[in-house]
Amino acid sequence: MSLLKVTALLPKPCFTTTLNSLECGSLLQSFSNSKSLSQAQQLHAHVTTGGNLRHNTYLATKLAACYAACGHMPHAQLIFDQIVLKNSFLWNSMIRGYACHHSPTKSLVLYREMLRFGQKPDKFTYPFVLKACGDLLLRGIGRKVHALVVVGGLEEDVYVGNSILSMYLKFGDVAAAQVVFDKMPLRDLTSWNTMVSGCVKNGETQGAFEIFGEMRRVGVVGDGTTLLALLSACGDVMDLKVGKEIHGHVVRNGGNGKVYNGFLVNSIIDMYCNCESISCARKLFEGLIVKDIVSWNSLISGYEKRGDAFEVLELFGRMVEGSEVPDEVTVISVLGACNQISALRLGTSVHSYGVKRGYGVNVAVGTALIGMYANCGSLICACCVFDEMPEKNLAVWTVMVTGFGIHGRGREAVSIFYEMLGTNVTPDEGIFTAVLSACSHSGLVDEGKEIFYKVTRDYNVDPGPTHYACLVDLLGRAGYLDEAYAVIQSMKLEPNEDVWTALLSACRLHRNVKLAEISAQKLFELNPNGASGYVCLSNIYAAERRWKDVENVRALVKKSRLKKAPSYSFVELNKMFHQFFFGDTSHQQSDDIYAKLKDLNEQLKKAGYKPDTTSVLFDVEEEIKEKMLWNHSERLALAFALITTAPGTTIRITKNLRVCGDCHTVIKMISKLTDREIIMRDISRFHHFRDGLCSCGGYW
């Protein structure tokens, strides 16, 4: 393609006077600085119609540099290719253009070409080569470039030095950055800011505060960028005190958009959210004269992170009604909130909103969508989103494996896990946990064991307590209690609460009192205040009718004043959420609900239902225990759904804890009796009840 053909694509020239080279050059310089692509294109058209570009290396170079600065690399490359006498300014401009516009690899290719060409890199070349190495995490090459900087005597240039710092910090090598920083003869504010923010990003909060202290001791005054990094650090370690000091400092110095940049106030909101001070965040947000999209997103994500789904939906509603247009980040938080409360219909409408705005292609949005659909009970939709995603990163694979797992589709989970191993995505601890837990929810003992040992062997991942907990759970549920116990004994690291909890619940399932007592003992040692171990043990004794032991455990519970988390269930009906606690009578239709339950109880008994009261911990008559079972929140929610929805409608119930054994039996029977599909989400998985059966097959 020639330059003339390029110009055919360009807008018509609107420079009416004839400009000379120097005038053009200085104009292009200003377009570079302001990244005004369209003005550059106009000038390009102007000089090309004048016919003087081919013979004017100066102007051609300037033009290529200008396109590169604007990030318009194809045009920059075309012009670059035609310039015979390439000087270092031209090379540097191109390397910079690629490095700063998402093509670090091309940047390095050009750098090598430059060396081959015999052009010596200078202090303007290295910052971008180092940036490209950092972005690509090319540690070996990065160190070599650093060595070349030293050989070339450019180490003392503050721009080059800062770029070296930044590169090592991207590598996660804080120590190497610190060595370079300590040796720098001249440091400017950027050097300090790079170190502070680099420490924060690498989780070295203490180091960040130390460098900030040092900075103040030597009399360097920080700016908005410094404070942004420190606010992020405060959020990471929940240091509300320092966070508030920074807030006060910003207020005293002009605050919202005056002395410091406008980002700052949003970061303060975010800091308050991360310090679990949502009311401070809210107060600051409501007081803002100018709320931008990030202000909204910071607060919304704050509510989402602490599980306040309804607050998220309310803010989202306010935002949509107002003039602010939600973006990808908003959509991700809102989908997270839908996920938390199983709001499938709302989640679906947010999805279509996102599709209309073109957010669907974003990897992060896709991940949130898959999670939302899977957790709201629509595995099919989750799969559709997954299949349509052009680019799948580790998070996408993980959320899909988890989705299959919680729906008891262990085979599919294992299958896509192996599919992922065939791609160039490197697995991490998280996805191993996901696939192992999927195996245990489906009783895939051999597959799970194979993955556990394969992972340890082939992927250089040391199994952590969570992985052992999964393995113990897998073996235990399937009844291999001794093998599970042997695994715990063979562990190199100390088994944690999760590991013993897994064994204990397996003991309950398979009625093994001896191992249950061992695991419960360990559990109490690790966490004397955890209620679940006591509850489980007393259930096990109750099942064996060892009432004296039940009594002893119950006394322990009383003595330590342990409380079980209140259990609740809810259903959505016409965009309204109906929540029920144990024995709840606060609902408007409460009388009808209890009448329905009484009716169901009678019908089930005729069908052969015998209540299993072992989960009732109170020391009362059998008859009262039975009555208490019919107060369980999931039954209230189910009865409500049955009387308010049309026959045949699928019922979706969400519970905050695990579904109890007797409720599981009852719901199975009700699904047959009423000919309804009932989809229940509990804390650990989904149960699809249909025609008297449940998809979990007893694994839960």
Place this chain on the structure above:
DNA sequence: CTACACTGTC
């Protein structure tokens, strides 16, 4: 002849 590094919310 020209110019460069650090920068918030998922």
